[in-house]
Amino acid sequence: MNQQFKNKQILLTSRPVGLPTEQNFEFKEIPVANTQDGQVVVRTLYLSVDPYMRGRMSDAKSYIPPFQLNEVIAGGIVGEIVESKSDLYKVGDKVIGMLGWQLYNTVDAKTVTKIDESIAPVSAYLSVLGLTGLTAYFGLLDIGQPKEGETVVVSGAAGSVGMFVGQIAKIKGARVVGIAGTDAKCEYLKKELGIDAVINYKTAKNLGQALEEACPNGVDVYFDNVGGSISDAVMNLLNDYARIPLCGAISSYNSTDGDMGPRIQTRLIKTRSLIKGFVLSDYSARQSEGLQELGKWLTEGKLKYEETIVDGFDNVIEAFLQLFQGANLGKMLVKVSDSE
């Protein structure tokens, strides 16, 4: 009966060297897999493209296994149940899960989670009430531990994680300095999110000096989404006992030249600072706590979120590649189809 649906999927066909290109991927039309007992068919509504996925396209050891060649790429997806052989879901339910980049996923019902449209629109479960909101929440509060009046610097401040880092730091009473790559993003951060000071790293004549002016009391927490020369500059301003949650290093993901920069050890010793890499799965036991807090702030109007939505499954790769040009304000999503 699945013949009513035509499926299309995206395969990784070669491993990128440096920046990925369309040539590393292939679109393939196939029939939708038949459902077994306990399974559901999920039609993709929104699909999340994220910088961390670049890591999975390489064949290197990391916290999640690399994508396999000639297999479908997987990521965060919200979708709608269009067929169900499970008591858990009925047709029309909205769910979220780590699913394949395809129009339809036939999966065990237990691998997806139901979402509540009364709290927020479905796409929000791919950002503020999903991976990126939770990543900001745990990285900032567990590792960064900002205290009232402290200075928090966040790079990639208008990105899908950074946007929540700045707002949560403000909620906790910190002074927040955001670094972003366009004037429009900087303006958004200041006007819409109330970030205290913003720096456009692309137009700043001297990033170090701009940071120094924006952080007259030094830096207590640096939430690092980007790595590279931006992070080099922040390191010079660390206060004693600074905390640095390492969330991403997008500037290094496509590096093929060894990613050289000034070593940071001496600075960390002098300031007795802490750096810690983390991924959201480190906090899976506390996920409901995070979702509860984020949902509360959202309904109280304390937390805003923003989406950059690219339309159409055929544009998934382009949307993914745009991440590395910093094209997105907030979460970059692809709208694949409308709810029925």
Place this chain on the structure above:
Amino acid sequence: MNQQFKNKQILLTSRPVGLPTEQNFEFKEIPVANTQDGQVVVRTLYLSVDPYMRGRMSDAKSYIPPFQLNEVIAGGIVGEIVESKSDLYKVGDKVIGMLGWQLYNTVDAKTVTKIDESIAPVSAYLSVLGLTGLTAYFGLLDIGQPKEGETVVVSGAAGSVGMFVGQIAKIKGARVVGIAGTDAKCEYLKKELGIDAVINYKTAKNLGQALEEACPNGVDVYFDNVGGSISDAVMNLLNDYARIPLCGAISSYNSTDGDMGPRIQTRLIKTRSLIKGFVLSDYSARQSEGLQELGKWLTEGKLKYEETIVDGFDNVIEAFLQLFQGANLGKMLVKVSDSE
């Protein structure tokens, strides 16, 4: 009455650029300061020269203020009370303190601490029962937290801190890999201290490969005393959730070229590892716990210590400079005078 003692002191007369030279220092003969009520005169027996002091010779922000120009340099000293106007000490008592690099220090009695020669010789209070033993103890156990069967790598393994790091890690049941700069040091680590594997980084054809062979199960804890290219190589072998206590970066202290190397952020994210700079004073509240444990291991014969002793106050600067050539096995001390 202090005219019976002739004092001599060492001043910092200019700030070193790169490696310090004898020209940055000056010896000066002066009378011993008269004692006021509550003060004592301490004759220097042993004087400690330490890599961290290089930092204080520069004018940069750090965890302790820089040495002032044309003032006496200060560091760890064990000495003997030769005159007392305090009830706390009588002539002949042995004490330890942060005192000036001079033959005699006239100081408030409260600024020094009595030492117990029945547990260990006086010089041991400048190493195993002093700053370096405690630094190893807290850095390794509080930040590194080695577990039984884990792999602990220590750089500067035959140095004044590293020597204790390796031994304490062994006491805790870890497999220990030591990196040092001479075959004699490596042999000492293996034969005398029971370190599981050793690498002479100066003669290793390929340090990365040597490390890989020495750490077949990766690296869980890296106690970093040296920074620079040695640390770069260890970063490639981190296991998930590795812990890196940053104790020193002797390879960078005299660097004038920006100390460039591969950035470590991506590796820390992929392995969700932690790096933390620390100094011993972070643990001052727990000092007696540390001394008790170290003293227990010492009397049980589980902890050995080694000293490289240079003779004579006139050779203090030379001894200090030798630290940067790695001339010392264990703690580098200068014997200034005999006990009376």
